[in-house]
Amino acid sequence: MAEIKSSEITPESVYLSRRKFMVGLGVAAAGAALVAACGPQRKEAENTLRVTPTADRTGPAGLAEPPAVPGSPTATPTPTPRPVQAEAPEALTPYEDIISYNNFYEFSTDKEAVSRLAQGFKTSPWTVTIGGLVNKPLTLGIEDILKRYPQEERIYRLRCVEGWSMVIPWLGFPLANLLKEADPLSAARYVRFETLFDPEQMPGQRMKFFPWPYVEGLRLDEAMHDLTILSTGLYGKTLLPQNGAPLRLVVPWKYGFKSIKSLVKIELVEEQPVSLWMAMAPDEYGFYANVNPDVPHPRWSQASERRIGELGRRRTLPFNGYAEQVAHLYAGMDLRQNY
Numbered sequence: 001m002a003e004i005k006s007s008e009i010t011p012e013s014v015y016l017s018r019r020k021f022m023v024g025l026g027v028a029a030a031g032a033a034l035v036a037a038c039g040p041q042r043k044e045a046e047n048t049l050r051v052t053p054t055a056d057r058t059g060p061a062g063l064a065e066p067p068a069v070p071g072s073p074t075a076t077p078t079p080t081p082r083p084v085q086a087e088a089p090e091a092l093t094p095y096e097d098i099i100s101y102n103n104f105y106e107f108s109t110d111k112e113a114v115s116r117l118a119q120g121f122k123t124s125p126w127t128v129t130i131g132g133l134v135n136k137p138l139t140l141g142i143e144d145i146l147k148r149y150p151q152e153e154r155i156y157r158l159r160c161v162e163g164w165s166m167v168i169p170w171l172g173f174p175l176a177n178l179l180k181e182a183d184p185l186s187a188a189r190y191v192r193f194e195t196l197f198d199p200e201q202m203p204g205q206r207m208k209f210f211p212w213p214y215v216e217g218l219r220l221d222e223a224m225h226d227l228t229i230l231s232t233g234l235y236g237k238t239l240l241p242q243n244g245a246p247l248r249l250v251v252p253w254k255y256g257f258k259s260i261k262s263l264v265k266i267e268l269v270e271e272q273p274v275s276l277w278m279a280m281a282p283d284e285y286g287f288y289a290n291v292n293p294d295v296p297h298p299r300w301s302q303a304s305e306r307r308i309g310e311l312g313r314r315r316t317l318p319f320n321g322y323a324e325q326v327a328h329l330y331a332g333m334d335l336r337q338n339y
């Protein structure tokens, strides 16, 4: 099984050689074989993203009874964390776990219900627009995207803000390739991303207290960074709906909520975009959302994480282990203020 060291970033030479190695091994089969041995331990209560707004927004609640928020009288108490593991080698998370334990609120707030509810989600035809402050607006079908941008494998950690993590072999291509083609104007400072809005197909979008559609944003230099990819697959297979088919963002040094799924719109803008989570709970989720073990979430510590498929907890690494590659983007910034 392929392993990545905790300090490793998968530079191109490494992931390309690993890709060859994994193709030889038959990664999908290797992942499937691991499932029985180490499926997710789902018994523990997880921290959860806030599902009731703290922002001053009113409107009819779509759910009769929103799920309990940790810290509220009805919530399950957060368990005492198990001891943090020493730097153990990192293995790929089994395929079965990656496709069955998902955050995709457009379908459900229940991670284990998402894959079932997303079955049959129509990902073809699918069009993505790239516009705003660009010289060359683009409207691309997913087939054009697959043809135009060679797919490569990137093995990245995914660290959810809730305190769990996975190691995922994504297929995709640098977002920069697409942005360069659209040719941003000099006034463009940020990139705004939007997920499909289709409550007919996505039952979670009938929950009225979320400010749908799901929106995320990056600063232009973050978006142009080579680690930032648009993904179309994982484990050598086409992306499934629960993982954000047919096209999602992956930004490995940020909390998972920045990696927006099922993209339909990419816009170059001047002002910092307001993400769905910033609108929902501005005191809990900021624009930057860089993985930072030193800045606790207001309701839990971010110092350690539960790697899906493992028993103990791992230390959470600054920038999710990608500091060498990205820390310079934030030189001179107070990362406590810019959480």
Ligand code: MTE
Pocket (backbone or CB within 6 Å): 049, 098, 101, 102, 103, 104, 105, 106, 158, 159, 160, 161, 195, 214, 242, 243, 244, 255, 256, 257, 258, 259, 260, 261, 262
């Ligand atoms: N994108 C959309 N559109 N809707 C979501 O609810 N959840 C985010 C992110 N992207 C989410 C989303 C969160 S909180 C995480 S941790 C990751 O997707 C989970 O990705 P995965 O289910 O593929 O592991």
